Each structure stands twice: as structure tokens, then as C-alpha cells.
Amino acid sequence: MMEELAKVPWAVIAPLIIVQIILMIVALIDLRKIHATNGPKILWVFIILFANLIGSIAYFIVGRKQS
Amino acid sequence: MRGFNILLQKEFKEAWRSWKFLWIPLVFALLGMSDPLTNYYMMDILNAVGNVPEGFEMLVPELMPVDLLQASIGQFQTIGLLVMMATFVGIISKERANGMATLFYVRPISFGAYFMSKFIVMSTVSFVSIFAGFAASVYYTSILYGTLDLGALLVSFCTYYVWLLFVIAVTLMMSASFKTVIATTCGFTVIFLGQIVDMIVGMFWTISPWKLPSYGILLARGTMEMLDYWWSVIITVVLTLIFINIGIMMMKRNASSTKI
Amino acid sequence: MTTLLQVTGLTKQFAEHKVVDDVHFILEDKTSTALIGPNGAGKTTTLSMLTGLLKPTAGSVRILDGDLRANIGFLPQYPQFHPWLSALEFTEMAARLNGVIAKKAKVEARKTLEFVGLGDAQHKKIATFSGGMKQRLGISQAIVHKPKLLLLDEPVSALDPVGRREVLDLLKGLQQDTTILYSTHILNDAEEMTDQLLFLQNGKLVEQGTLREVRQRFDEQKFVVEFGSEEEAKLFASPSDRVVGCYVYIEILNEEPTMKKLLHRLSVCTYTIRKVERQTASLEEIFMKVAKKA
Numbered sequence: 001m002m003e004e005l006a007k008v009p010w011a012v013i014a015p016l017i018i019v020q021i022i023l024m025i026v027a028l029i030d031l032r033k034i035h036a037t038n039g040p041k042i043l044w045v046f047i048i049l050f051a052n053l054i055g056s057i058a059y060f061i062v063g064r065k066q067s
Numbered sequence: 068m069r070g071f072n073i074l075l076q077k078e079f080k081e082a083w084r085s086w087k088f089l090w091i092p093l094v095f096a097l098l099g100m101s102d103p104l105t106n107y108y109m110m111d112i113l114n115a116v117g118n119v120p121e122g123f124e125m126l127v128p129e130l131m132p133v134d135l136l137q138a139s140i141g142q143f144q145t146i147g148l149l150v151m152m153a154t155f156v157g158i159i160s161k162e163r164a165n166g167m168a169t170l171f172y173v174r175p176i177s178f179g180a181y182f183m184s185k186f187i188v189m190s191t192v193s194f195v196s197i198f199a200g201f202a203a204s205v206y207y208t209s210i211l212y213g214t215l216d217l218g219a220l221l222v223s224f225c226t227y228y229v230w231l232l233f234v235i236a237v238t239l240m241m242s243a244s245f246k247t248v249i250a251t252t253c254g255f256t257v258i259f260l261g262q263i264v265d266m267i268v269g270m271f272w273t274i275s276p277w278k279l280p281s282y283g284i285l286l287a288r289g290t291m292e293m294l295d296y297w298w299s300v301i302i303t304v305v306l307t308l309i310f311i312n313i314g315i316m317m318m319k320r321n322a323s324s325t326k327i
Numbered sequence: 328m329t330t331l332l333q334v335t336g337l338t339k340q341f342a343e344h345k346v347v348d349d350v351h352f353i354l355e356d357k358t359s360t361a362l363i364g365p366n367g368a369g370k371t372t373t374l375s376m377l378t379g380l381l382k383p384t385a386g387s388v389r390i391l392d393g394d395l396r397a398n399i400g401f402l403p404q405y406p407q408f409h410p411w412l413s414a415l416e417f418t419e420m421a422a423r424l425n426g427v428i429a430k431k432a433k434v435e436a437r438k439t440l441e442f443v444g445l446g447d448a449q450h451k452k453i454a455t456f457s458g459g460m461k462q463r464l465g466i467s468q469a470i471v472h473k474p475k476l477l478l479l480d481e482p483v484s485a486l487d488p489v490g491r492r493e494v495l496d497l498l499k500g501l502q503q504d505t506t507i508l509y510s511t512h513i514l515n516d517a518e519e520m521t522d523q524l525l526f527l528q529n530g531k532l533v534e535q536g537t538l539r540e541v542r543q544r545f546d547e548q549k550f551v552v553e554f555g556s557e558e559e560a561k562l563f564a565s566p567s568d569r570v571v572g573c574y575v576y577i578e579i580l581n582e583e584p585t586m587k588k589l590l591h592r593l594s595v596c597t598y599t600i601r602k603v604e605r606q607t608a609s610l611e612e613i614f615m616k617v618a619k620k621a
Binding site for chain 2: 371375378379380381382394396397399401403404405406407408409411412416420421423424425426468480
Binding site: 016053060 | 089
């Protein structure tokens, strides 16, 4: 299995990881600045960190309170 | 179009400050990456995950670069449109429901200007998004499968964008006409149910906005009946213009329902 | 005096229910008018029709020289702002949407924010504002383009006493060069700055006029005398007077003779007299009377 993983060209995977990291960082920055969220803030921190890709996207769609 | 520039600035500020110009394109980029990647590494993933029997050969059809572009557009058509529409469907109805529209509606602005400022912002976000999505898809396709013809790519991109403008016009028209919940239901029905209906019984006709995304691919493959294509484009553009006008009319008519 | 706004036969009907019913009034230039009435009397609906947001079922609103929307500033009861804009950005945008050119809009926005007391907070995001600050911002967006007519829906009702005082003083500062129409159910506020009163009840305009006119019409002209004990009060009162505890209420038929007669009676009697006064009804009492009459 390790051999198979070693065959994976990391140059291909890198952009994917970069996009994920940008999304996560932006979501966290916004979470820090925003006045109020739908649901407790700390919950969103965990969602963004541990469900990273889906979590960040979910935060932008339903987490941000507009008014 | 009184106040158009100022309203446009306001809408851009809003989209920018709520990160819409960043996260929606990134979502599309991820969607664009996913198909070339998963298809290419399908065997590796299966081997890594499961107990693939010795000597098992999956019958994987030989994929052409254009097949992967088609798969990526399929992703945009489902998750991509869902995200885009869900984000923007409240852009007029929510402003009315929470009363933020009141301080604008009592000023001597034109409703056409207000509607169009929202239309332009949403279409700009969409443009950046599908650009990111196409770029990601094409990048992976080209390093894993082979390059696409630039001309073919351009026509399918432009065709897809015409379809997106139609989706945006539907979304905003619904937002101008109804409350957010109803607008969401109606918008999704027109776009997604429309796709399904067009898929199931669509063999009886060849001209329809819902066929445009697949026509873009057929065009890239060089197997498109040009007459059907142009008629579909014309119908789509005309419907888009009609929906914009209905949207402006409904926005004006519903101005009095803004919370005071 | 010139007439700035003329409202004729204004009516709004939702289904079978007439929320505003055949309202007529005139606003003279540079005067302040209070629109008074209990909750649900149709004050907000009337104001919405004046802003042009709501289309009247019948009747008309005419403003001197033309377009209504270009000449008004409006403050809703609970103004809502886009929270991601700063106070300065919002006020500047408000000015520009009303046709103030870009360069001037920024200067005017700064000046107006200074005037309403938000000078220090002008660059802060509205999301961080308190209720009182939002109300001030609401006023600033309504006046930044110097409208001829200012329409305010319950401008001070939601504020605490200090905030109310400050906002009332702000509005008084605007009285000289703006025509103001504001609704309120708090009568002390109306008493403080008003040239004209409009009483609205169940959608009907039941009373209107200057504060003085309305007062004369509804004030019960009475003298009140307080005695040392209930006994004394009863003994003093003539049959036409009303006695409540130690108080005797004497109706004034015609001012001078009544007063002279009363003073004479008081000077010759031997009871303990605590207080003699001429009663003027507060707006509150007038309001109750108008409400009862209608």
C-alpha cells in the first residue's frame, strides 16, 4: 500500500491541497471577524478544521449570518 | 438607469466582503479537478482500499480529454449550480424580508438599475467560477490524459456561460417575484427538474436551453448539428432577456412588501 | 407660507379592511407635524404611502414641484442597514443615490455624520453599531441629501430616555429649514416640537390643527381648589361643582367673571386652602378625549 501511495505524483495532488487550505484559512479568518454565526462559533471552528473541505464550504453557505 | 454605478459598487462590495469571489470559484475549481483525478486514479484507489481479486481487470473505456471535460461540466451542472443558486437566490427577496431594501426603494433609483447591478455581480462571480472550474479540469486533464484543442475548449466554455446567464436570470426573477423559500423551490424546479425532464422526454425536441451544456460538448467533439445549436442559443438568450424584464417588473411591483 | 405637500382623500384598503380611510391634510413649508395615534391606527401605512412605497387605493399625494421620491428623506421605525458597510460608506451612498455628485457626497456625508454624533464611528462597520447609533445613522441617511420633506416613523420610540433627548434635540435643530412629518404614540414628544397635530384613529383622521387649536377645543376649562379636608371641600362646593376627595373642580363658563367670583368666595370662607390652580389638559388627556369622541 505504501508503495502504491509513493507512486502518486505529489505535483498532481498539491493544487488540490492548496485549494483546500486556502478555503479553510479564509473561512477561519472570516469566522474571526464576523459578528454572529448561525449556531455557536466554536462549533464552526471544529467543523471547518475537521470536515475541512465540506466544512469550509458549509460554513460559507449556511454558517454566515447576514444581518 | 439612475444610480446604476453606485448600486453596482455596493453589490460588488458585498460579494467581495462576504468572500463570494473567492470561495465559489474555489468550489468550482475543486469540482473541475475531481473527475480527471478520480478517473485516472480509479484503479489505484480500488487497489489501495479494497481486496481486488488477483488478475482483476476493470473494463475501463479509453477516455478522451473531451470526455473528462464533459464529466466536469456534469459536476458544475449539479453541485456547482446548487451552490451558485443557493447563494444568490435570496439576493432580492431577503433584502425585502429584513427591511434593508426599504432605504433604497424610497430613493429615486430605477428598479432596472438595481436588478441589473445584482445580475452583473452574479454573472461576474459565475464567470470567475467557471473559469476556475474549466482551468482546473483542463489542467489535470492535460497532465494526466492529453491536451484539448483550444478552439473546442473556448466554444464549450462560451456555450456553458450562455446557459449560466439563463440560470442567473431564472434565479433573480424568482427572487424578485417571491419570498426566499418559494423562490428557491421555483428556481430549483425550473433548472433541475427542467434538466431531468429534458433528459427523459427531450428526444422529441432538439431546441432547448437545458440542452445547451451538452451541446457545448458536442460542439467540441465536432458532432453538433449547427442549426439546432444556434436556435438553442437564440432561444436561451431571448428567454434570458424576457426573464430579466419580468424580474425588474416584479421587483418594482413587490417593492411595497419590503419590511418597514 | 407655501404648501409643500397636499394629501387628498388618501385611502388604503387591504382586503375588506380600510387601514387608512379618506385622510386629507396639508403640510406647510418648514413646519413640523406630529402624526399621533394608538398602535394600529394606520400611521405607518400613511407614511408608507407618502414615501411612494405603498400605492394608495384611492386619493393622491402631491408635492410642490414634482417628484415625491426625489424630495423626501425617510426614516423607518426600525431602519435596517447592510452590516458590512461602514457608516460613512452608507451615508455617502445614500447621498449619491439621491443625485448628489460624488465629490460633494463624501463631504456632505462626513458633515452629516458629525451632526448626528457619529463622527468618531464613521469608519466602523454598521454590524458593530448599537440601537441608538443605528437610529442616528438612520437620521443621517434621511437628511444627507437635504430633502424638502423629512418623514420619520416613530423616530424616538425605541430609544432610552437619554437617547430620546439627544435625538429630539437633533430634530429640533433641523426644524428651521426642513418640513418634518413624524409619527409617534408618545405624546410628550409630540408636545415638544410641533406646529400641527394630526390625530389618527382606526385609519381616520379624527382631529387636526395646531396644538393651541386642539387644546382649546378639548381642554376642559376648570379651576381646581384643594382644601384641608373632605368635609371642607363638600361644604364649600356649590351644586354645579364636582368634588373628588379634598378637591373641588369648578367649571369655567366665561373666564373673568368665574375667576373673580371664585376668588371672592375663597377670600370670605374660613376653610384651610392648600392650593388653587387653573387646569390645562396634557396632550395625553386630550388624546384620550379625542379617542373617546371618535
